[in-house]
Each structure stands twice: as C-alpha cells, then as structure tokens.
Amino acid sequence: MPENVATLLGRGVRVRVPATSANLGPGFDTLGLALSVYDEIEVSVREEPGAFVDIHGVGEGTVPTDDTNLVVTSMAYAFTAVGQPVPGVNIVAHNTIPHGRGMGSSGAAVVAGIMAAKGLLEGIVEFSDEDLLRIATEIEGHPDNVAPALFGGLTIAWETPAGPKHKKLAVHRGVSPLVLVPEHTLSTKVARGLQPAQVPHEDAVFNVSRSALLIAALTQSPDLLWDATEDRLHQNYRASAMPATHELVTALREQDFPAVVSGAGPSILVLADGTGARTAAAAFVSEHASVPWQIHSLAVDVQGASVAPLSAA
Structure with missing residues (x-):
C-alpha cells in the first residue's frame, strides 16, 4: 500500500448534497437552484483496494455497488486530479433524490464523490471552490447542476477559457x-x-x-x-x-x-x-x-x- 494511502486509513467522512433544478425555464444550461431534498453518504477508507457501496433508498438494487458507481468514479477522478493515489473505500449511501427525473441526481453523485475526496484529503490537499467546480464540470460536462449542488441557492454558471465560473445569489423568501x-x-x-x-x-x-x-x-x-x-x-x-x-x-x-x-x-x-x-x-x-x-x-x-x-x- 502506498504510504500516502496508508495515511488515510481510519479516515471517514459524511457528505450531504442537495437536489437541484436546472434551466428554470429560460436559463438553459446556465441557471440552477438547490432544493431541500438530499443524498447522504458515509465514506470510510479501507486497506483493500476498490470500493463497495451499500445503497439505501433510491437506486437500491439498480445502481452499481462497485468501482463503476458514479460516486466512486467521481471521488477517484478528484483524487487523481490533485495527484493523489486512490484509496479503497466502503460507502453507505442514503439516497432520496429521484433518478432520471430532472432533479440533478447524477450531478449530486458527482458532487458527493468530489466532496468525499475533499474531506478525506483534508490537511493533505486543499480544494478551492474553483477546484471543486472545475472538477465537477469536467466529469458532468456542464456546470448548471453541479454549481447549485456545490454551493446552494440560485447559481449562474458560465464557461471561460480559464474554466467554469459561478455566481451564487440569495433567493427572495417569497x-x-x-x-x-x-x-x-x-x-x-x-x-x-x-x-x-x-x-x-x-x-x-x-x-x-x-x-x-x-x-x-x-x-x-x-x-x-x-x-x-x-x-x-x-x-x-x-x-x-x-x-x-x-x-x-x-x-x-x-x-x-x-x-x-x-x-x-x-x-x-x-x-x-x-x-x-x-x-x-x-x-x-x-x-x-x-x-x-x-x-x-x-x-x-x-x-x-x-x-x-x-x-x-
């Protein structure tokens, strides 16, 4: 086991990610809103390589429970993006965001994996908001769902030659x-x-x-x-x-x-x-x-x- 993977043994994190609604009518591929429905995962590092995902709720019995799970592949992508070897993990997922229905379930899975990497690597590698959005957009393909999942509220997201950007706005209480x-x-x-x-x-x-x-x-x-x-x-x-x-x-x-x-x-x-x-x-x-x-x-x-x-x- 690589030394920098061994240092992660015993680490575990809990991640919570909201559902999102993108477009909001006219704001195609640009506007997104975070909503109060959540997926939660618990991730713990293990000695064995690979991953096992125990899924409860939405996706139970249908979503992959191995290395091909989107949360796992997104976490691995984030580790690799910052030059860190990918550890073996056990994941317990409690999913409530509906799948395949336009509420950002895939974006939430991507963000969950990246946030797990951020938490597990705390004190070793620091992720800025720009890093999180860039990595999530590289995986998801566009930032309109991952931006509100990451940052909450109403987000405007756009692409630049330097990478994706976002602006978070507070929504009127009405x-x-x-x-x-x-x-x-x-x-x-x-x-x-x-x-x-x-x-x-x-x-x-x-x-x-x-x-x-x-x-x-x-x-x-x-x-x-x-x-x-x-x-x-x-x-x-x-x-x-x-x-x-x-x-x-x-x-x-x-x-x-x-x-x-x-x-x-x-x-x-x-x-x-x-x-x-x-x-x-x-x-x-x-x-x-x-x-x-x-x-x-x-x-x-x-x-x-x-x-x-x-x-x-």
Missing part, C-alpha cells in the same frame, strides 16, 4: 418551490438529442430577456415569475418525449402558475409566489392531472454540499 415528480423517467441524453443545432434569432432574444428578468424575479420581485419563466429554447422541442409533462406545464401556466420543466425533465418545477400560491398549484395538480404525480413542497437549500468527519458528524 419564492416557494413546488416539485412534481412522475413515475416515468427520461434520459438527459435523449432530451438533449431533441434540441436543434440552431434556433431563430427572435427566440434567442426572447430567452435572453426572460433570463435577465428571471434573476430579478427570483431575487427581488416574485410577482414577475410567470413572465420570467417563459421559454422558447428547449421545452417545446422536448415535449414529444414527455407529453404528460408538457400537458401539465401548459395547464398550470394557463392557471397563472409559473411552471417549467425541471432540468431535462420529466419532473416539473413550479416557482410559486408565496405558500398560498404553492398550495393552490398543488391542489390543481391533485384535481386535474391525467397521470399520477408525487407532489413535494420544498425549500431552497442555501448551504449546498457539506462534508464532515464521521466522528464529528
């Missing part, structure tokens, strides 16, 4: 998220494949204006959320892959609820202006939806991912 989760799933790859290579100029201008307005609506003026969540860049193109989602988003918006597709779907995010509007939206779904939906009244997570030693957790 914004009351409602998430509607269907029984069926949708692959992000399939959803992205429905996007055209080019869009009309007027649609691009439309989304630029709505994205700018959305920042103001989420941080200062929730009464503008219906106008601010209009989109012409991605949701209509993906409607054929999730007809029940498209139908319910349309119905909710016709009732003046600011409903959007959550991430790549098929879940729906309603950014209600106050708890009363959120309750009304939930009641509308219960009464009028044509297929079953799990209804979750959530808060905006303001902390983002956290990591602590197992002994102190």
Whole structure:
C-alpha cells in the first residue's frame, strides 16, 4: 500500500448534497437552484483496494455497488486530479433524490464523490471552490447542476477559457418551490438529442430577456415569475418525449402558475409566489392531472454540499 494511502486509513467522512433544478425555464444550461431534498453518504477508507457501496433508498438494487458507481468514479477522478493515489473505500449511501427525473441526481453523485475526496484529503490537499467546480464540470460536462449542488441557492454558471465560473445569489423568501415528480423517467441524453443545432434569432432574444428578468424575479420581485419563466429554447422541442409533462406545464401556466420543466425533465418545477400560491398549484395538480404525480413542497437549500468527519458528524 502506498504510504500516502496508508495515511488515510481510519479516515471517514459524511457528505450531504442537495437536489437541484436546472434551466428554470429560460436559463438553459446556465441557471440552477438547490432544493431541500438530499443524498447522504458515509465514506470510510479501507486497506483493500476498490470500493463497495451499500445503497439505501433510491437506486437500491439498480445502481452499481462497485468501482463503476458514479460516486466512486467521481471521488477517484478528484483524487487523481490533485495527484493523489486512490484509496479503497466502503460507502453507505442514503439516497432520496429521484433518478432520471430532472432533479440533478447524477450531478449530486458527482458532487458527493468530489466532496468525499475533499474531506478525506483534508490537511493533505486543499480544494478551492474553483477546484471543486472545475472538477465537477469536467466529469458532468456542464456546470448548471453541479454549481447549485456545490454551493446552494440560485447559481449562474458560465464557461471561460480559464474554466467554469459561478455566481451564487440569495433567493427572495417569497419564492416557494413546488416539485412534481412522475413515475416515468427520461434520459438527459435523449432530451438533449431533441434540441436543434440552431434556433431563430427572435427566440434567442426572447430567452435572453426572460433570463435577465428571471434573476430579478427570483431575487427581488416574485410577482414577475410567470413572465420570467417563459421559454422558447428547449421545452417545446422536448415535449414529444414527455407529453404528460408538457400537458401539465401548459395547464398550470394557463392557471397563472409559473411552471417549467425541471432540468431535462420529466419532473416539473413550479416557482410559486408565496405558500398560498404553492398550495393552490398543488391542489390543481391533485384535481386535474391525467397521470399520477408525487407532489413535494420544498425549500431552497442555501448551504449546498457539506462534508464532515464521521466522528464529528
């Protein structure tokens, strides 16, 4: 066993990562919001190489429990990125973020692995926020889900020649998220494949204006959320892959609820202006939806991912 791996024996960390909703309507691949649904993992270093993952909750019996698990591969990537040998680990995962439904489950797994590496290497290698976002984006491919998972709140994420960047903003206390989760799933790859290579100029201008307005609506003026969540860049193109989602988003918006597709779907995010509007939206779904939906009244997570030693957790 390499000496620097041996120094990690006995170390263990607990990681907590929130769900996220990306795009938020017009902010395609740019805006993301952290939500109060969490995956938690406990990671302990062992003498044997490789990994074993004990999964409880979402993904139990279907998600890989060996070295191919996304949390494990992300942790290994982070170790390698900072020039450290990868230790063997045992992981206990308690998952509540739905898989394949547009709530950032893969981004959460990536962030969980990176935060585990950060915690296990404390005192040996330090990870800056820029390091965390860069590594997560390299694994995930785009920063819109991993940024809010890492940092919490509302995030704006963008790419530069020097790497991905982000800005975290506080959400107005009047914004009351409602998430509607269907029984069926949708692959992000399939959803992205429905996007055209080019869009009309007027649609691009439309989304630029709505994205700018959305920042103001989420941080200062929730009464503008219906106008601010209009989109012409991605949701209509993906409607054929999730007809029940498209139908319910349309119905909710016709009732003046600011409903959007959550991430790549098929879940729906309603950014209600106050708890009363959120309750009304939930009641509308219960009464009028044509297929079953799990209804979750959530808060905006303001902390983002956290990591602590197992002994102190």
